[in-house]
Amino acid sequence: MNNALQSPPRIWWKPAEPAEKLWVRLAFGWCIVLFAMMPLWHLKGGQNPSGLRYRVDPKAYMARTQEFIKTYKVGEDHGIPVVAPPPGSDVYLIGLQWQWQPVLKLQQGASYMLHLSSYDVNHGFNLYPFNVNFQVVPGYDYGLKVTPTEAGDFRIICNEFCGIGHHVMVGRVIVTPPEGGAP
Amino acid sequence: MTDRASPSPPGEEEIPAGQRFFDNFFLLLVLGIVIMVVSFTGWGLVEILSLKPAPLP
């Protein structure tokens, strides 16, 4: 027998005792479960960080967002345009120092292709209070098919440090119930 | 505390291949670097660099 400070016996490549083997097998089994859950959720689960992924020039993305805003604008809130895009459409959200544009008005139960990108530095998309989080990277268009599950008045908190105005960077998402509020 | 657990006559039994592998820190270093550079860094870069420009429909 030896301790961990001593050199082991000349040949130490020996089989483990049954208890150790049991634990290793159990742990390995658990590791397989851990691994299998991810592809399984891709097949059966409703939340996956996969979608459309493209490179994009920040200025081009900004221009497309402004075009999107012009097409679906229904108002303004604290100086930020409010849009009500139809279900199934491409929705463009841009993070810039230090605001989210536009304010979104979506319908509960409808699906949208939500595009995320940044005009300048990294931002963090956190849909509050659901705690849905994505990284918003300048130069990349991240398109995620989203379906709001309940009606309400929600927020987009920026949770990636983006400079001195980081803590004022809050956006808004309003989800209307399916019966009323069609654009 | 001695630093050798139990003596054994040299050359009596051959050292198992697994033991010799674990004792080869240079080989382990190379493996560690290669696996990381291929699986994480290399593949990751390929993923990023093969993205297409956004159609912005």
Place this chain on the structure above:
Amino acid sequence: MNAGFRICPATGRKIYADAESLIRANAVAATVSLLVGGIAAILVLLTRWQAVHLLDAVWFYRILTVHGISMLIFFIIFFEVAVLYFAGAVLLNSRLFAPKVAWAAFVLMVAGALLTEAMMWTGRADVLLSSYVPLRADPLYYLGIILFAVGALIGCVVYFGTLVVAKRERTYEGSTPLVVFGATTAAIIAVITLLHGAAIYVPTFFWSLGIGTVDPQVYRLIWWALGHSSQQINVAAMVSVWYLLGALTVGSLVLNEKISRAAFVLYIMFISLASAHHLLVDPGMGPAWKVWNTSYAMYLAVLASMIHGFTVPAGMELGMRVRGFSKGLFEWLKKAPWGDPGFSAMIFSIVVFGFVGGITGVTFGTEQINIIAHNTLRIPGHFHSTVVSGTALAFMGATYYVIPLIFRRRIAFYPLARIQPYLFALGMLIFSMAMTFAGSFGVPRRHWDISFGQAPFDVQFNPAVDAILGVMAVGGLLAAVGGGIYILVTVWSVFFGERLDLAPGQAFTGHGLPAGLLNPPPAPPAEEPAHLPHAGFGGRTPGTMVLVMVFLLAFVVYYFVNWKLLSFVWKVG
């Protein structure tokens, strides 16, 4: 430089003066970095505790940068270089390879650290630890980190050179001891880490000068290969220190060298892949890359951690049972030296790292569950329970043996030293759990003001959040007291402590010494005693088997609860 050596009174090993000086230098530099990082921690804490909100926005992000860099880069890597020289030279009875080169490395590391700290404190690097491009710092900030990293890399080369020298000069026979193998694992992961660090910091340095471009997504990919892999150096070093302290405090035995070493080899091959944890909700990489890498290749590196999670306590149980503490399931644990700060630090490190850090880390590192965790306070909740309550606490425990054995001083304020691990562990446990809990309410990390007073739209957090952040602050302040005691005790002991000059074979007696030196565990027996348990599924270590089953249950429950939580949010992807 003196090429001579002295004989260690406790173990009879040769301790060469060069190795000893370098261990001391790096350990002192680590402690100074810890002090800077710790002061920053208190300031950050008192700001995130909204009731106090101490710093303004500019200084908050500045001090948060100081905190991250001083702790995760300077403190921990200086300490790890000391661990490497200890493992390579002292534990192998060997001289250190190229001491002059090792000193040059030390000078580089100190110069780099001072330069980086100067840039941060003077407001020329308000970019946080991760310095995500296009956020830009002063070029000298990046240069400072590059110098530090180069020095650390040279330190690793000195370590490998020492392994070669020791083998060639036959200072030990057969394979290196398990603790040294763990250090080798840490050194290998350090090389992987630092190579990626160079790959990203050098182009970023030039970009900050106006030369060339750095793509933000490529930056994140390669930076995190440095950022998370550096945490895996910490894991390997921590596990080595667990084995070390186990042997010193209770006479821990190695159950099976092959299994424990295999776990370290799995770390070497796969643990760095999980740098992907930080990139799971990034646009640049696809699901196959994410799933494969975040799983450390089918969770083989998690298997490795679960193996150590068994073999470390099992080694203690076996060692104690062999010595006669074999009644029932847990006499070995009850009769262990809980008053020895080396022991208590180790135990709390294992428990908090395993139950809180490990479980939350693997859970949040699941590709989809990350959606409800990324950039929330759950993330720092996780990593404070791993690197602080885990690695740092283990290092603190080791220090209580380094002071008498390497610095050759009695431990000053020893009654304080004995309770230090308890204070620190309890404080950090409360702190980490509160942070994790707050994060599950959506509280963001790296954020100056969650009252959002100046934002266009209001954000109403659950009122519980204020209370939780208050609890977090109390835990953090308690931990700060524990950390402060550690620094006081170590600095005082090293510079003003009573000297301890023992002849080889002379016993340690008197005050200011841990139990493992006053009452050292007996040498391992040649043959396994007959009185060890054998029947039952727990084999020779039934108590540990119960503990790991509890751990596995906690893991399964926490993991699946999070999948359930994920299922409640919007459909995405």
